[in-house]
Amino acid sequence: MRCIAATCFRNNAIECLAKFIKREEVLGWRIYRLLYHGLMVMLSSMKRLEEMEQVVIEMEKFNYGYSKRTLYILYKTYSEQEEGYRHKFHRVLGLMCKHGYGVPS
Numbered sequence: 001m002r003c004i005a006a007t008c009f010r011n012n013a014i015e016c017l018a019k020f021i022k023r024e025e026v027l028g029w030r031i032y033r034l035l036y037h038g039l040m041v042m043l044s045s046m047k048r049l050e051e052m053e054q055v056v057i058e059m060e061k062f063n064y065g066y067s068k069r070t071l072y073i074l075y076k077t078y079s080e081q082e083e084g085y086r087h088k089f090h091r092v093l094g095l096m097c098k099h100g101y102g103v104p105s
Contacts, residue, residue, distance in 0.1 A: 001032060001035070002034065004017075004020055005017065005020075005034060005035050005038050008020070008038070008042075009038050009041075009042065012042065014039070014042045014043060014046065014048075017035070017038060017039050017042065018039060020035075021035055021036070021039065025062075031062060033059070033064050033067065033069075033070075036055055036058070036059050036064065036070075037069055037070065037073060039055050040052050040055050040056070040070070040073050040074075040077075041073060043055065044073065044076070044077040049077065049081070049085070052077065056070070056074070066095055066099060068099075068101050071092060071095055071096050071099070071101060072101075072104060074088075074092045075089075075092050075093070075096065075103075075104060078092055
């Protein structure tokens with residue numbers, strides 16, 4: 001599974017990884033948080049933020065709460081955006097403090 005994720009990440013094949021995750025969900029395989037994080041990073045690098053937010057919603061659907069890495073990916077993504085995403089940036093900061101992770105420097 002890690003090999004497939006690494007191959008998709010190296011080739012910048014977002015759709016390949018998204019389809020692989022969907023197939024795993026349908027087949028009932030155990031989905032690792034690593035796959036979701038890789039998809040989030042790929043989507044944020046392409047500035048597809050709405051789709052990245054949908055990945056977070058899917059993670060919550062499968063009982064994957066916010067981890068330190070998930071919040072850090074969101075923090076980095078929203079900190080690089082313009083003023084339109086400031087409210088989401090502050091929400092992520094609040095979640096980081098709530099979970100006790102602190103603000104990365």
